[in-house]
Amino acid sequence: MENAGDWEKKTLINELIQGRELVRQLQIHLDPPSTHEMRELLIEKILCSYEKAISMLKPTALGISGAMLESPNSVNGSPLSADSGKDQDQKDVSKKRKTLPRWTEQVRVCLGAGLEGPLDDGYNWRKYGQKDILGAKYPRGYFRCTRRNVQGCLATKQVQRSDEDPSIFEITYRGKHTCIQVSHLIPAMASAREQEPKQINDHHHEQQKQQQSQEILLNFRTGLKVKTDLDTQEHTFPSFSFPSTSTECLKTENHIFPPSTFENNFMGSISPSFISPATSESNYFSVSPCRMHSYGGGHNLQTSESDLTEIISAATSVTNSPILDLDFPLDAVEFDPNFPFDNPGFFT
DNA sequence: AATATTTGACCCAC
DNA sequence: GTGGGTCAAATATT
Numbered sequence: 296m297e298n299a300g301d302w303e304k305k306t307l308i309n310e311l312i313q314g315r316e317l318v319r320q321l322q323i324h325l326d327p328p329s330t331h332e333m334r335e336l337l338i339e340k341i342l343c344s345y346e347k348a349i350s351m352l353k354p355t356a357l358g359i360s361g362a363m364l365e366s367p368n369s370v371n372g373s374p375l376s377a378d379s380g381k382d383q384d385q386k387d388v389s390k391k392r393k394t395l396p397r398w399t400e401q402v403r404v405c406l407g408a409g410l411e412g413p414l415d416d417g418y419n420w421r422k423y424g425q426k427d428i429l430g431a432k433y434p435r436g437y438f439r440c441t442r443r444n445v446q447g448c449l450a451t452k453q454v455q456r457s458d459e460d461p462s463i464f465e466i467t468y469r470g471k472h473t474c475i476q477v478s479h480l481i482p483a484m485a486s487a488r489e490q491e492p493k494q495i496n497d498h499h500h501e502q503q504k505q506q507q508s509q510e511i512l513l514n515f516r517t518g519l520k521v522k523t524d525l526d527t528q529e530h531t532f533p534s535f536s537f538p539s540t541s542t543e544c545l546k547t548e549n550h551i552f553p554p555s556t557f558e559n560n561f562m563g564s565i566s567p568s569f570i571s572p573a574t575s576e577s578n579y580f581s582v583s584p585c586r587m588h589s590y591g592g593g594h595n596l597q598t599s600e601s602d603l604t605e606i607i608s609a610a611t612s613v614t615n616s617p618i619l620d621l622d623f624p625l626d627a628v629e630f631d632p633n634f635p636f637d638n639p640g641f642f643t
Numbered sequence: 644a645a646t647a648t649t650t651g652a653c654c655c656a657c
Numbered sequence: 658g659t660g661g662g663t664c665a666a667a668t669a670t671t
Contacts (some may be wrong), residue, residue: 357659423648423662424664426662428660429660429661441646441647637654
């Protein structure tokens with residue numbers, strides 16, 4: 296994690312460069328017969344970019360990188376973690392409730408094409424419930440890993456839209472993914488494809504390449520070691536997604552960037568954080584999430600000491616902990632995704 | 644047909 | 658009893 300600072304710095308620079316590029320694009324689109332939508336879109340992107348840059352400069356963003364961790368107790372009451380004993384019997388839902396680690400992440404969604412909603416984090420989620428929460432303006436969505444039945448993956452997440460800022464989604468993850476993720480990315484791509492069939496159809500071959508590289512990468516990742524910020528334990532985990540910051544945003548938003556745009560950068564191909572149909576809070580979204588702390592998500596986890604170990608491992612299995620990713624030698628590629636914008640004409 | 648989402652009911656912790 | 662979380666039948670989508 297030593298290079299976390301570096302990484303943030305670079306990301307910050309990238310964001311600024313990106314912002315500049317976007318402004319240029321906007322400039323171009325100001326005169327000609329450009330549509331309003333295009334201009335608004337550009338503005339959105341610019342704002343998004345700057346917002347991220349700013350958030351990176353904020354104190355909270357520096358250390359643990361702004362990860363919004365929820366103190367375990369605040370999320371759900373208390374004794375949840377207390378009984379850490381055994382969750383071995385995972386068939387019993389209620390027991391699981393007590394012991395599964397959880398952590399919260401806040402995600403900002405870029406309101407691009409008028410749509411909005413939470414992003415995909417690289418896993419395939421299936422919605423299994425929705426509930427109106429007392430005092431909350433928006434209902435909370437409940438998702439579980441689609442591989443639950445197949446592989447017994449017990450990971451779940453809750454998506455709660457923020458009252459004050461509807462563009463923010465609070466995502467509470469619970470449980471770690473035990474499913475083998477070699478398969479998770481590909482379906483993710485597939486679903487992304489489904490959502491943007493027109494744009495993507497032209498790039499089937501590229502996608503296959505992508506999938507291949509994903510597989511390779513995943514295999515690679517399988518042996519990944521990650522340090523959590525909680526302590527020094529290192530964990531290897533089976534799956535991980537590499538959230539790309541603005542890429543996500545721009546990529547999903549308005550489908551401006553065809554997959555091929557990312558083909559050449561490793562990151563682009565491995566970042567599965569496209570939209571996933573199943574992840575949308577209410578299914579109506581398909582937008583571009585900008586993780587507020589995507590450049591470094593410090594997670595805090597539920598902290599019952601007894602569960603600490605599990606929590607930590609869970610944290611590593613989570614998808615959105617870029618900061619955790621940093622131990623991974625991605626330096627060479629990690630920023631590429633932010634740079635498709637350097638392509639002249641990437642907007643047309 | 645298979646898979647995903649919706650939604651009311653049910654269960655459990657508080 | 659209440660609220661939050663999950664189940665599962667009905668329904669929608671692919």
